[in-house]
Amino acid sequence: MKEFEIRFSGSGGQGLILVTRILATALISQGLKIAQSQSYEPTSRGGLSRSDLVVSVETADYPLATALDYLLILDELAIGVSDDIIGKGCLIVVDSERVSSKPKGKYKVHSLPLTSIAQKLGSKRVANLVALGALAGLGGFCDQDTLEKATRHHAPKGFLDLNLDALRAGFELSETLPPSQISNK
Amino acid sequence: MSISPENELENLEGNHACAVAAIAAGCRFYAGYPITPSSEIAERMALELPKVDGTFIQMEDEIGSMGAVVGASIGGVKAMTATSGPGFSLKQENLGFAAATEIPCVIINVMRGGPSTGMPTRPAQGDVMQARWGTHGDHPIIVLTPCSVKEIYEQTIRAFDLSETLRVPVVVLFDETIGHLIETIDLSQTNNRKLVERKWASGPQEGFQPYAMTEDSIPPMPRPGDGYRTHITGLHHGESGFPTQDPGQVERFIQRILGKLDQHRQQVESYEAFECEDAELLVVAYGITARAAKRAVKQARAKKIKAGLFRPITLWPFPETVFCSLAKGTKAVLVPEMNAGQLNLEIERHCSDSTRVIPINRFDGEPIAPGQIFEKIQELVSK
Amino acid sequence: MIEENIQRFDIRDYLRTHLFPHFMCPGCGHGIALRALLWAIHELGISKDKLAIISGIGCSGRTGAYIDAHTIHTTHGRPLAYATGLKLARPDLEVIVITGDGDCLAIGGNHLIHACRRNLNLTCLMLNNETYGMTGGQVSPTTSNDRFTTTTPLGNYEPVFDACALAIGAGASLVGREITMHVTALKDLMKEGISHQGFSFLEILSDCTEIYGRKNELGESAEMVLSQKANYRSDSYGNQVDEPFKPRDITTGILAKNDRVEYLDACHQHKMSKLQKAMNT
The missing domain is CATH 3.40.50.970 (Thiamin diphosphate (ThDP)-binding fold, Pyr/PP domains)
Known part of the structure; x- marks a missing residue:
């Protein structure tokens, strides 16, 4: 019954919950059920932040992540935090500029310049959407069209184009990565 | 959305x-x-x-x-x-x-x-x-x-x-x-569900007894402005609503307010029994812990372990009759909770000496994971 | 006066006489305050069916039960909170709170200041007898200096709360004080408080004869009532209280009144103006 589990992790203020919401909306529009949970420190900016989605066809028996299929690490702070629940064959995307170390273990890790791509588009604050596009492109758990619709639904007014550009840039980036390059052994 | x-x-x-x-x-x-x-x-x-x-x-x-x-x-x-x-x-x-x-x-x-x-x-x-x-x-x-x-x-x-x-x-x-x-x-x-309304007092205002004993032990409530002009007090009160220290009246008052939940037990009690019929090992859990327990029970069943989940939805009054009938004949009852053992006390009270009651407690701010419960189930079975 | 048109006031029309004898000690000032209240209700023509009396704990709290209305005897210090809920749910009811100096100023002080701030249309009658009579006569926030109570065996040395100054400071839109010696003036003040559209706080100086009076050798009830008069200054129908702690220097009458907008009116106006704005854009 379980389809997949995904975690967006980084530091507070990076818009992790927003991308989780966008993905959640996209997935239920495809008839899937989601369970979204998050954890953050009692500050609005900074501090460890993570947001999880457990995606299933029927309501998940256990709604919290126990074996991640996809993981985003957008800040060095989040390194090591998810180690106990990274599932077999998990696909991990880390921001190459903000994260210097790599998760230990045999995972598929992509270290991608998410922040600088976002910066080129106009603001490093949309690194979250670049990441979402890249993860979805690599993982294939949600198509670009549906995610764009969901982004239109959730993106803050005035920043819609920037958010859409970021999402598209993420998908484009994923297409440039040959599968053979991605293994971290 | x-x-x-x-x-x-x-x-x-x-x-x-x-x-x-x-x-x-x-x-x-x-x-x-x-x-x-x-x-x-x-x-x-x-x-x-x-x-x-x-x-x-x-x-x-x-x-x-x-x-x-x-x-x-x-x-x-x-x-x-x-x-x-x-x-x-x-x-x-x-x-x-x-x-x-x-x-x-x-x-x-x-x-x-x-x-x-x-x-x-x-x-x-x-x-x-x-x-x-x-x-x-x-x-x-x-x-x-x-x-x-x-x-x-x-x-x-x-x-x-x-x-x-x-x-x-x-x-x-x-x-x-x-x-x-x-x-x-x-x-x-x-949508479109029928609203449930409380039973309002109607009929003669003269001599109205706001806390009168009724067949269902629930006296109709007077609405302010409807002319009943009754008294509400946290002091022990008789059927008239006025304070009393008369032992007989006080006893009837306490018996009625405690008894009404017994009388309406069927309406009040609710629970989920999952894979309990032939269970030799019962997990009792509620809230997020019950969802972890359900996955653990599924994992156990996949390994041919006869485990079941009893999940009280009405925690109090505890659905004891149905729990006792399900727990009867089980070898062990596992009680995972995110505290140092609270419902566990209630479960112990309802289990006979031949059933072991085993708590799983966690109070570090993290939920109990399905794996933690499943491991305990396996450990008990292998013993 | 319009009173000619009003049916003669018979207190028994407003009392639950079947509960008599009442619990009050001989000479207790609360009975006088109760009479003044029922007289005020009579003259205002308030229907008993539309009247809700909410009280807390203590001698003041027990007083409400004798009124033939919808009476609610709540928990210690909380009658204003219950009254806030009831009035918001049922603005059609006349909601009057009867509380005491301990109930209102000590355990319930937080509710008082916020009720003053909100300015919901409630009337709060604080019967101040300077002590916790029901529990045997302990010191209260209004016990005068040097007075003996069971918890100030050497006399009270704590500063005395001026409840009216507090209420004015917290923004009550009508604040008044009266002594039980002046029954008619007390009745008139209550009428004014109840009719006022907003939160009215009235302090009523009442005597605890049996416990506080005896302990401090203040004499029989008549002497205590007379001493209210001795302390009463005829020029004191002033509009302000200049010092927060001024024991036994009694100013009576209306001490403050303003036309600050009432809570539910404010709520309604706010909603309307938002709707107007939404329609204009």
């Missing part, structure tokens, strides 16, 4: 589901005080109540919120408050007033780590006993404990229905994990 209009599915946070359900149940008054992790309920009520001509008020403190809720309910309006551990402690005296004077009201407690300020943003299940015995003296109370966003919606509505019909305060008790969990729920089937 669905993209296409024909899609009735919605991703809703537990706390929001609670507020939306309260409105659907006919709640038109909310008084509260900000406290993590329940504040989203107040925030959503502040948004929703004006749309239905209801009243929202943020009071000066937790005590005042509970007082205002009882005051509004005396006025005939369905009323609710929401809080967490420290606030729940402060509300207890006025909650006891509502129990003694039989004023319907709903109290939501989104549990966080305790004692004291504890861990405001982390989940716990430490208020199980407080929910039962938080206010002083013998008193009736109903405690419902949902385990999903959908169930928060359903049980919040049920809380109002039970409170209004039985004239008992109802606590909806869930942990921070469930309160902040966002799940996909289908609200399309929940």
Whole structure:
């Protein structure tokens, strides 16, 4: 019954919950059920932040992540935090500029310049959407069209184009990565 | 929020589901005080109540919120408050007033780590006993404990229905994990439900006895302004509603308010029994822990281990008759809880000597994972 | 006066006489305050069916039960919170709170200041007898200096709360004080308070004869009432209280009144203006 589990992790203020919401909306529009949970420190900016989605066809028996299929690490702070629940064959995307170390273990890790791509588009604050596009492109758990619709639904007014550009840039980036390059052994 | 209009599915946070359900149940008054992790309920009520001509008020403190809720309910309006551990402690005296004077009201407690300020943003299940015995003296109370966003919606509505019909305060008790969990729920089937109303006094005003014994042990409630001009007091009172110290009257009063839950047990009790029929090993769990337990039971069944899950939805009064019949003949009962062992005490009380009762406790702010329960099941079977 | 048109006041029309004898000690000032209240209700023509009396705990709290209305005897210090809920739920009811100095100023102080701030249309009658009579005569926030109570065996040395100054400071839109010696003036003040659109706070100086009076050798009830008069200054129908702690220097009458917008009116106006704005845009 379980389809997949995904975690967006980084530091507070990076818009992790927003991308989780966008993905959640996209997935239920495809008839899937989601369970979204998050954890953050009692500050609005900074501090460890993570947001999880457990995606299933029927309501998940256990709604919290126990074996991640996809993981985003957008800040060095989040390194090591998810180690106990990274599932077999998990696909991990880390921001190459903000994260210097790599998760230990045999995972598929992509270290991608998410922040600088976002910066080129106009603001490093949309690194979250670049990441979402890249993860979805690599993982294939949600198509670009549906995610764009969901982004239109959730993106803050005035920043819609920037958010859409970021999402598209993420998908484009994923297409440039040959599968053979991605293994971290 | 669905993209296409024909899609009735919605991703809703537990706390929001609670507020939306309260409105659907006919709640038109909310008084509260900000406290993590329940504040989203107040925030959503502040948004929703004006749309239905209801009243929202943020009071000066937790005590005042509970007082205002009882005051509004005396006025005939369905009323609710929401809080967490420290606030729940402060509300207890006025909650006891509502129990003694039989004023319907709903109290939501989104549990966080305790004692004291504890861990405001982390989940716990430490208020199980407080929910039962938080206010002083013998008193009736109903405690419902949902385990999903959908169930928060359903049980919040049920809380109002039970409170209004039985004239008992109802606590909806869930942990921070469930309160902040966002799940996909289908609200399309929940529309157009018939509102449950409390039994109002009608008939002659002369000689009206507001606390008279009735066949169902629930006296009809006089509505202010309807001409009954009755007295409501937290002092022990006779059928007339006026204070008494007459031992006979006091005994009848206490017996009636305690007895009414026994009398209406069938309506009050609710539970889920999953794979219990042939279970040799029973897991008893509630809230987020019950969902971990369900997965563990499924894993056990996949390995041909005869495990089952008993999940009380009505935590108090505990559905003891059905539990006893299910526990009979089992070798062990596992009680995972996010506290140092609270429901465990109740379970021990209902199990015979031949059944081992084994607690699994966690109070570090992390939920009990399915694996932790499954490992314990395996360990017990291999012994 | 319009009173000619009003049916003669018979207190028994407003009392639950079947509960008599009442619990009050001989000479207790609360009975006088109760009479003044029922007289005021009579003259205002308030229907008993539309009247809700909410009280807290203590001698003041027990007084409400004798009124033939919808009476609610709540928990210690909380009658204003209950009254806030009831009034918001049922603006059609006349909601009057009867509280005491301990109930209102000590355990319930927080509710008082916020009720003053909100300005919901409630009337709060605080019967001040300077002591916790029901529990045997302990010191209260209004016990005068040097007075003996069971918890100030050497005399009270704590500063005395001026409840009216507090209420004015917190924004109550009508604040008044009267002594039980002046029954008619007390009745008139209550009428004014009840008719006022907003939160009215009235302090009523009442005597605890049996416990506080005896302990401090203040004489029989008649002497205590007379001493109210001795302390009463005829030029004191002033409009302000200049010092927060001024024991036994009694100013009576209306001490403050303003036309600050009432809570539910404010709520309604706010909603309307938002709707107007929404329609204009």
